[in-house]
Amino acid sequence: MSLSFIADLAKWRDRPALVFCGQRTVTYRELGERVARQALAFRGPRGLVTIEAELCEHAIIAYLAALQAGHAVAMQAPRNGSAGSWVDVFAPDQAFRRIDGRWRTEHLRQDGRAPHDELAVMLSTSGSTGCGKAVRLSRENISANAASIAGYLGLTAEDRGCHILPLHYSYGLSVLNSHLAVGASLYIPGGSILDPGFLDGLAESGSTNLAGVPYSYELLEKVGFRERRFANLRFMTVAGGRLSPEVIRLYSDHLTAQGADFFAMYGQTEATARIAYVPPALLAGNEDRIGVAIPGGRLLIENESGAPIEGDGVPGELVYRGPNVMMGYATSRDDLCRGAELKELRTGDLAMRHADGLFQIVGRMKRISKIAGLRIAHDGLEAALERRGIAAAVVGDDAGLHAFFAGGRDAEEIRRFLAQASGLTLAHLKATPLAEMPRLATGKIDYNALNMAARQAAANGDDGNGGIEDLFAQVFYPKRVKRSDSFLSLGGDSLRFVQLSIGLEKALGQVPDAWETLSITELSAQERRETGTRRIGTDLLIRALAILLVVLHHEVLWPIPGGSAAMVVLAGFSLARFQMGPLLAGDARAILRPLVQILVPYYMIVAAYAAAWGEVPWASVFLVGNFGLALPETHDMVPYLYWFIEAYWQMMLVFVGLFAIPQFRRFVSAKPFAAGMALLVAALAARLALPLVWPIGNRQIFTLPWIFYLAVIGWCAAVAETTRQRLLLMLSGTGAFLFFGLYEGVWIGTKIKYLLQIAVLAALLYLPRVSMPRWAAQFILPLSAAGFHIYILHRFVPELLILPLQPILPPAAFSLLSIFGGVAVGLVAWLGQRQLLKTLAAWRARETRPLRLFGSAVLRSPLRPL
Incomplete structure (x- = not known):
């Protein structure tokens, strides 16, 4: 079932097939033997093989071998690009790629339906790196196009092409196919045109032709190509986009003076590679045209109704007919079983025919x-x-x-x-x-x-220099972000989640559900939707209400505690929701790194107390003040208020420690809810045993064993997926809260605290999002985002900033001023930090924006395959 030119490799014997930098050569005999050996590795019934199409001998041999073994081949962009994987989309049976720096064949599955007998190659449309849609090319498509190209270029076994184009791109693959079809050789420099020595290598290689895209010619100009003479060069080609008539004329005149030709060509992946070309003899004065159809093909112009346009100079859609027209598109594995579905290709290009028979593209229909x-x-x-x-x-x-x-x-x-x-x-x-x-x-x-x-x-409302990428860069500063990144891939946490929710709402109006899984590119493509209501995550509403409850309780000392407990539940919930990936990977740094934005302000406060007291509160410095080993009165620790920061840090260390154990990671990966419930049992046991083994009185409420089970309940709420799991957790959590609140609690505040957590748990499990008026969301979201800042700063208002006013204000007025002032101070601090990060991100963006505006590796360095 292999293509004829692959079966005939050995007939060219010791002629060179592939030539690499330094003149290392692979002959056709050697190429045929290596292809045969690799074909044995692609054992099994006919299936789909994906190949990481790096421009190297390994990928070339694998491509030829997979076809020789009777498989269909999907040419996938190299992983160092921005390509998405076709594994989930097309469920390949085998894959050939680099693993730990070595090329390996992976056998993935053997239970899918075999691809159609004629299907040979799958490529992304227009050489793009997306993975959602592929072009299905048959053996006839590949053979016919290779023969046609070799024919009008006059390729023979004496030719040697300089190959600088990606193999996953139809143009690049056609260069390989057309040369192998006639026994010609290919020189593969293995680098960029801008690499030192490229022109020297081209001259030494004896290449007779060079195929490039318009960008290639920009780079050739930069390295002074026309200042050199290449004795063996007999033609150059361009395709893959519009090269300006001036540059075409420049290179055509230059090559003509050297006794060589310039071929301006036009094609689409849907036509395997080439559709039209301008014969070099007709190029002068026609540099803005695509020319005539390739041998075996036919070009037509049709109007919007699909009727042929016979007259010259009348624009319409360009339609192509020929044996190289694709079988059709594919978006799933099932599509690979379908036969040819097209007899012609509607190119989507607006074109017209001139009286001399040459065609010209005048625009794109879309x-x-x-x-x-x-x-x-x-x-x-x-x-x-x-x-x-x-x-x-x-x-x-x-x-x-x-x-x-x-x-x-x-x-x-x-x-x-x-x-x-x-x-x-x-x-x-x-x-x-x-x-x-x-x-x-x-x-x-x-x-x-x-x-x-x-x-x-x-x-x-700007000129395109800001946007969602800038928002991510600001929130995740100093980490560098790419447009392929998402909130989850960047290791986002709960604080950043709220900040981004606010920014995305401003940019998009209605933020899409599960936006944290979408890449910056996908978010940027969202249409703006203005609505009178706003759907936000229930956890954000709980966070805002919890911090307000903390501020209120600390000021009035009414029996309404529970805000801090709710925040512990949310800590576990957010950890499982946003950072499960790094945890399962055992990446401790990714989990602990975000804590910097909490610990830096905390240590600034510790330093302020140390300066005011003239003593260092060492227990707080080492984040163990909540252990009951020190007292604020003796200046060994900062006030009890900051126990939450210490406990949160300790909580993260426990999670990191647990996930450092491979067996625990495997348990969580296989059964996340069961693992969470097992951890909950252990945490509840620690909570019950604490008063017995660590009798430190009321200060035990600040210790990690006392609260850790709350975080585990939040964790379980995030991973509970089925109705049964949610019900089990709801019953377990309710039982624990009723026991601690009604049986163990001796104060009405304790009862309120634990009964409140039942409502928190129910909301997280059964009401993941809530709708509210937009004005309400614009009030709730900043409170939620600034929760940490409000928590650590709100008591500075009554105990420092407005303390001189206490004697002259009524108690109620002082309390109200303390509450609203505490919230305001936290919001101002949050806005200040936000503005600082925005300024820093903008400062760095001014240095790197042209390199990262669109998240493409191409912008950081010259186009690598060229």
């Missing part, structure tokens, strides 16, 4: 905006700017257009040019400068990233 009655092609505006020497990418919709441009031009100047070219007013136009355009691994401009940035800029 890249047209209708604004103020005008139909405006984005590509046309890009061309207009290009004629003024401005490299720009234009995106937009029917509300307006946004140009992202490179260079030192003024944004207002760009907007004026756009207005002249489009006939629109400045109100419809925005422009944003970039140090470098975001690009896919193929070198194409990443229009998806630009569209997301434009939408976010519109949502925030």
Whole structure:
């Protein structure tokens, strides 16, 4: 079932097949033998094999071997890119990838339906790194396109192509296929065009041709390609996007002077690789055209009704027919069993045919905006700017257009040019400068990233330089964030969750459910939704009410405790909800690192007390003041108020210690709820045994054994998934709270405290989100976010800031001022910290924004595969 050119590898014998930097060579004989050996590793019935398509001999051999073994092959972008995995989407039977630095074959499954007999290769559309949709290519598609390309390029066994394009990209794969089909060789430099020695290596390799995308030619200009002479070079090709007519003319003239040719080509992954090309003899004066159909193919122009347009110069959708048209798309494993579903490819490009028979792309069907009655092609505006020497990418919709441009031009100047070219007013136009355009691994401009940035800029009322990525960068400072990151992947905790909820509400209106699992890219793509109500997590409401209860109780000493206990429950709940991944990985640093934002303010307060007392409260310095070993009166520890910080720190250490045990991690991973309930039994036993083995009187309420079971109950609430699990936890928690409140409690406040936790537990289990008026949410969320700051600072108001007013104010007025002032001071501190992080993040962004605006590794360094 393998392709003919793979079966014929051995016939080329000792001719070179692959040549690497340093002139190391793999002959066709050796290539055939290695492919045969690797094919044995892909044992088993016909299935799907995913290959991590790094541009190296291992991936090339695996690709050929999997096809020779009769499998369908999914070419997956290398993992050091931003690619998502196809494992969950297409359930491959085998995978070939790097594991711990070595290439290995993994046997994943053998119970899926076999792919259709004709299916040979799956590629992401347009060479993108997304994993949601793939193009299904048949053996006939691959063979026909390879033969067609070799035919119009005149490839022979004497040729050697310089291969710099990604293998998971249809253009890059077609270079490999077309050369192997005729016994030609490929030189693989294994680096970037910008790498020192690239041009020297190209000259020494004896390459006769070089295939590139438009970005490749930008890099070639940077390294002075046209200043060198390459004696063996007989042609160059470009595809994968629009190269400006000026650059095409520049290289065509340069190559013609050297006795070589330049091929401007057009293609789509859906047509395996190539659709059209301009014969070099016709290129002069036609640099803006895609040319004629490749051998064996046919191009047509159709109107919106699907009827052929026979006249020249009339635009319509470009339609292609040929043996290289894909079988169809695939979005699931079941799709791989389907046969060919297409006889023609509707390209989505707006094109017209000229009288000389050459075709020209004039726009993209989906890249047209209708604004103020005008139909405006984005590509046309890009061309207009290009004629003024401005490299720009234009995106937009029917509300307006946004140009992202490179260079030192003024944004207002760009907007004026756009207005002249489009006939629109400045109100419809925005422009944003970039140090470098975001690009896919193929070198194409990443229009998806630009569209997301434009939408976010519109949502925030700016020019595209702020947005959700900045919000994440601010909240997670000093950690660097990428657009592929999510709240969970960054190791977010409960405090950051609330802060981000506030920022996302401002940016998106209605925050999507489970937003913490969405990447920055996915959040940026969300449409803004304005509603009169706001759905927030019940835990956020509980957190806000709990801190208000703490402040109220500390001031009036009414029998209404329970706020601190609720906060302990929430601590366990948040730990399981947000940081389960690092815990199961045994990553102690990821769990303890967020505590810095709690411990730094705490130690500032400890230092303030030490300065005021003239003595160091060592018990508090070592976070053991709640153990009953010291007294605030003797200045050995800070006031009892800060017991919560010490207990929280100790709680995190216990969790980290437990998850440092591999057996415990495996238990939690396999049965999270059962593990939580087992831990709850142990925690309740510690709570009951504490007064017997550690008789320290009332100070025992500040110790970790006294409260740890509350955190475990919160943990269990987060991992309880079934109705049975929730009911079991509700009954267990209610029983414990009733016992401690009614049987053991001797004060009405104790009863209220534990009965209140029953309501907290019920809300977490059965009411995960609550709806409320937007104004109420705008009050609750800042309180929840500032809860920690309010907790540690609220008593400074009555005991320090307004203490001189106590003699002259009525007790009720003093208490009200203490309560509201304590809350206000905490909110101000939280806002100050937020502003500081925003300033620091913005300062760093000014240094790195062009490198990280769209989260692409391409922006940090030159395009690696090129």
